[in-house]
Amino acid sequence: xxxxxxxxxxxxxxxxxxxxxxxxxxxxxxxxxxxxxxxxxxxxxxxxxxxxxxxxxxxxxxxxxxxxxxxxxxxxxxxxxxxxxxxxxxxxxxxxxxxxxxxxxxxxxxxxxxxxxxxxxxxxxxxxxxxxxxxxxxxxxxxxxxxxxxxxxxxxxxxxxxxxxxxxxxxxxxxxxxxxxxxxxxxxxxxxxxxxx
Numbered sequence: 001x002x003x004x005x006x007x008x009x010x011x012x013x014x015x016x017x018x019x020x021x022x023x024x025x026x027x028x029x030x031x032x033x034x035x036x037x038x039x040x041x042x043x044x045x046x047x048x049x050x051x052x053x054x055x056x057x058x059x060x061x062x063x064x065x066x067x068x069x070x071x072x073x074x075x076x077x078x079x080x081x082x083x084x085x086x087x088x089x090x091x092x093x094x095x096x097x098x099x100x101x102x103x104x105x106x107x108x109x110x111x112x113x114x115x116x117x118x119x120x121x122x123x124x125x126x127x128x129x130x131x132x133x134x135x136x137x138x139x140x141x142x143x144x145x146x147x148x149x150x151x152x153x154x155x156x157x158x159x160x161x162x163x164x165x166x167x168x169x170x171x172x173x174x175x176x177x178x179x180x181x182x183x184x185x186x187x188x189x190x191x192x193x194x195x196x197x
């Protein structure tokens with residue numbers, strides 16, 4: 001594991017930042033349950049009701065885009081980045097050049113988005129069977145401030161030349177990454193199952 005590595009992931013309509021778990025835990029040790037034993041933390045941001053919901057209805061999606069709503073931040077611990085990539089064959093992953101100072105700046109950006117209660121505890125919203133956990137977040141989600149704008153802001157902090165206010169769609173964020181000279185990592189296909197005789 002490298003403490004100075006950063007990834008950008010696009011999977012469908014969502015984009016994520018992937019950072020070393022150890023770097024995030026130094027700032028937010030409260031995430032130990034979610035990140036214990038993992039090398040990487042995949043972080044995303046989105047609408048409070050829609051993002052991570054088991055019922056992602058069209059009405060919820062339209063409400064998220066058309067009305068200013070509260071936000072949630074998602075955390076998924078990843079033990080092996082290559083195994084993770086092979087499980088998302090439709091997604092694309094980019095390895096972004098970074099150093100410890102860059103990682104610390106991105107972690108500071110991420111950590112500022114976690115809301116806390118009056119006891120200074122993170123506020124859990126929901127969890128998926130995959131281990132992805134959603135927490136209350138600072139910020140307002142709307143059509144001019146989407147998950148992709150959020151990811152783009154993180155990439156700008158990491159030193160990429162991009163215009164976060166104009167990156168509403170995942171394809172726009174991905175184009176920004178490519179314009180900075182990055183190409184997606186080669187697709188990894190799942191290992192074939194061994195057949196027993």
